[in-house]
Amino acid sequence: MFTATRIADKKDWISGATGDWEIIIGLEIHAQVASKAKLFSGSSTEFGSEPNSQVSLVDAAMPGMLPVLNEFCVEQAIRTGFGLNAEINLFSRFDRKNYFYPDLPQGYQISQLYHPIVGEGEIEVDVDGADTIKVGIERLHLEQDAGKSIHDLDPNSTYVDLNRCGVALMEIVSKPDMRSSAEAAGYVKKIRSLVRYLETCDGDMEKGNLRADVNISVRKPGGELGTRCEIKNVNSMRFIAQAIEYEARRQIDIIESGGKIDQETRLFNADTGKTRTMRSKEDAHDYRYFPCPDLLPVKLSQEYVNSIKAALPELPDAKRARFVAEYGLSAYDAGVLVSDREKSAYYEAVAKGNDKKLAANWVINEVFGKLNKENIEIENSPVSAKANNSIVKMITDKTISGKIAKQVFEICWNEGGDPVKIVDERGLKQVTDTGAIEAMIDEIIAANPEQAAKVKDKPKTLGWFVGQVMQKSGGKANPQAVNQLLRSKLL
Amino acid sequence: MSVDAENVKKIARLARLDVPEERLEPLAKELNDLLGWIEQLNEVDVGGVEPMTSAVETQIHLRSDEVTDGNIRDKVLANAPKSEEGFFVVPKSVE
Amino acid sequence: MSDLTKLSLSEAVSGLRNKEFSSREITQAHLEAMEQARGLNAYLTETPDKAYEMADASDAKIAKGEGGILEGAPIGIKDLFCVDGVKTCAGSKILGEFTPPYESTVTAKLWKDGAVMLGKLNMDEFAMGSSNENSAYGNVISPWQRAGSNAAIVPGGSSGGSAAAVAADLCLAATGTDTGGSIRQPAAFTGLVGMKPTYGRCSRYGIVAFASSLDQAGPITKTVEDAALMLGSMSGFDEKDSTSLSRDVPDFVSACTKSLKGMRIGIPKEYRMDGMPEEIEKLWQQGTQWLRDAGCEIVDVSLPHTKYALPAYYIVAPAEASSNLARYDGMRYGARIDGDDLNSTYERTRAQGFGEEVRRRIMIGTYVLSAGFYDAYYIRAQKVRAKIAEDFKKAWEKCDALLTPTTPSAAFGIGEVSDDPVQMYLNDVFTVTANLAGLPGISVPAALDSQGLPLGLQVIGKALDEETCFAVGGALERAARFNAKATRWW
Ligand SMILES: [Mg+2]
Ligand SMILES: [Zn+2]
16 A cells, blocks of 8 residues: 655665665554543543543443534544645544453444545655655544553452543554654654644643554665554654664564564563564454444535635744745744744744844744753743843844843843843943943053053954953943954054 | 354454354354355445445534533443442453 | 223323323323233333332323323333433343433433333343344243234334333333334234334434444334324434434324325335235235325335345344444443453353344354455445435335335244244345335234234335325224234233
């Protein structure tokens, strides 16, 4: 069904005993729809409640209970489909995937196999901030999450909590278009960024609200596709990369020692960094998919789909293009700023009414730099976008120098407060008055006559005088004015 | 298409029905008789026919995204063969 | 009053409204009759306390001049309907002592209209059967017997308890469900009226599912008017059932007496089956004549895919059932039979909890959906189903309703057919087409056969046109003047 034409960059090849190999990666991302109620029932999706407290009789699959589809979830699937530049299917329907497990009360999961709500699409993915690759989307479908089995409360029994059971998931299936763990990580980042922009999923990987099944196979570069293994439910970027590295090596070792890869489902163990078989072969699954007779097909009108499209927010690719075209930012900077919705919103607030490039540099270097260092999310930044807007404004109109600006930012970070007031009250305004600067220069020259005499022969030593003046002024002297005056006096 | 004891075993396993070894053969015969009768459907020309979806042409109606249910743990667990501390308790099931 | 149980539902409702007797009185009369008729095994659960409580509430309403269209009338409920606080087991052992903390929409509507609940009626396990020999709680015995014989006769199925109870005057009316003929066939076998409405007319919420795309609730009653009265209460859009139709419920009762002048009645030639008893053929002709006399134009129509209906049904219904019945696994409710591990617990619980016919259908359903067979069986069957529906659409160009026999024979003795599944399935040969196409169908008692057992005629209408079914059914009822009753032997 799949073809994989692109060959991995040489740098991503893995060398084995028999030569080089490339990794072929496809991902199935499960993104929990940010809905209040479940996909087919009216119970809450809230995280962390008492066991079985958010369970309706429908979720528990009591006899005679029936599913009723949540309209909001349908809308979010379509919105996400637009984010993936994908085809929205006006006809879709739900199928039952039949299997027995205690956290699956109905004995089947309601999913969409034959007619998913969203069809093929394609997105651009940044890799390590350097390359950009295109990743094809196979489909997006809606389905129910299962409940939770807890195995460690009792030595002989499993405890089942159905709170998650029936929560709406969007399963986003990529084409096997990734060739390295960095590409896969870039893809997950992009999907996460998209759903967060669209607010169709909160993207919280720690809570399992966004998790990935990773399909991996290896082949000789450009050669025939190998047998793939699926690694289930990997729930962090780091683990995805680790799982891929481990699994590719495992498969290469097996093939090179004359073995054969079994198509199977595997689990990633975060403690060991290894993957292991999840299901034995004799228990091969046969899901017996068929259309769920309790639900009619979902038939969407083109007008409805158009109206959803019209109401979409600006998405990261479009925003990035606009930042480059209208603001003159570099593609790289623009990419950093749009990488998630909060960051881009923050930047736009800082840039408002200011020089866009200056604002971009300020936000990327000062704000993001500090946040990274302190490991703080942008939503929790101690310095607001509004405060940074004031700081950048003061740099622009030369009220303060770049250096003082950093100082003001530090004060805001540690103590809070309005930057304008801080500059005012602490006398941090830039000195542009030439008379005052000249007086300082004269004083310094008078105190260092030998140094002053050397400047004519060694013009580079002028810098020493600049430093002295800046120090004397507490960094407030306008550096251009200082330079100009020193030159006229000493050269 | 013909069902043998091995197939019956596989189907029974999928359906989670315990079938004693000595019942496999008789069951295979029973299923074959039924399937033989069902296979007269192969006479029907179904070219270009869409599979039936619903009897009356009608739109699926949707629910709005409101929390209207849940907080009924007692009812959910009322008929459970075994429950403890708000959980259903089932035989150990580790993958 | 000694004969309160002999009343029709509509006679009882008007007697109650006119305070000729109280709900408590008529309820008590039925509860006493039930006690004496336990040998029929029609009721699985009797709910006298609930019955009296509801009856007294009805009497209080009637005293104030209030009350619904069924106020104070005692009825029976097929065990497939969940009733809040009353054990519901769908004729199966696997549900154990399951007591739903919720109410089916259909029963909720009946209670809202004032009906009084007498108890839960026996049925074939999970509604799979045509003779009620598949109940985990024992056969239901028909009140009818062949002339000069006291051999036990089946009441038909799967709503066999409902049919037996109404026929033996153990309730004024009963609910049933019909997936392949399970209302109409037992009604025909017991001299009663059975109505299966258009798919989606009655909500399936709270009814234990057998085959979701085919299951419909409906009434089994003594008269056509009673069926109209019951169905009017039972039907209507329900937001809890996605397949329920958001259409207004017409006045079914007034449809029963509508004139048939100028109506075109189709006689489908494919229903003239090889080996059909002469008596059935004769009755069918008699019915045709009655309708001609009532002013109908009789037209011959063809439903060429009729013979494929049963085989298609025996793919679609078991396939859906195999999935619908997966939830009966002993984990959250019902009986659990412990094994050595999770899977053996599943397998033992389900093997011992389900009866033979249910296991057989789960196996067939699992097989036809399994990898490699889905297209050949399931998809093909759904396509054939579409062709059957198309046959009807073409027929509606020539006629307004169809007249057919309800069953290919009268009721048979217990044990006479049960060892050959296909032979048993043929009972539904005339009824199953309406389920596959989602159409309304009514069975009306028309005559007794030479052995003294009832025979029924079926009217199939267009989708959402129950009114025509009731109109034609009413005319047949008036012409047939069927008033035979089973002679009491129990
Ligand atoms: Mg998957
Ligand atoms: Zn999935």
